[in-house]
C-alpha cells in the first residue's frame with residue numbers, strides 16, 4: 001500500500017468515526033427532546049411547531065450523514081480492494097487534488113459531472 005493510500009485510509013477512518021459520533025449524538029438529542037416535552041405542559045402548540053422543525057432538520061442531517069458514511073465506507077472498501085483512487089465509472093485515476101480535497105471521492109471529475117446531469 002502506498003504512503004498516499006495509507007494517509008487516505010487514516011483520514012477516512014477518522015471521518016467515519018466523526019460521522020458515527022455525530023449520528024449517535026443526533027440520537028441522544030432526540031431522546032432528551034422527548035424527555036423535555038413530557039415535563040412542560042405550557043405553550044405546547046408553539047413548542048410542537050419548533051420541534052417539528054427541529055425534527056425535519058435532524059432528519060435532513062441524518063440523511064446527509066448517512067450518505068457521507070456510505071461514501072466513506074465505500075472508499076475504505078476500495079482501499080481494501082486496491083482500487084482506491086480509480087474512478088468507479090471509467091476506471092481512470094481520479095485527479096490527485098480532487099482526492100486530497102475529498103478523500104472519499106469515487107468518481108473522477110468528468111464522470112461526476114456526467115452523473116450529476118443524468119441523475120437530475
Ligand SMILES: [Zn+2]
Nearest residue numbers: 087090108111
Ligand atoms: Zn471517470
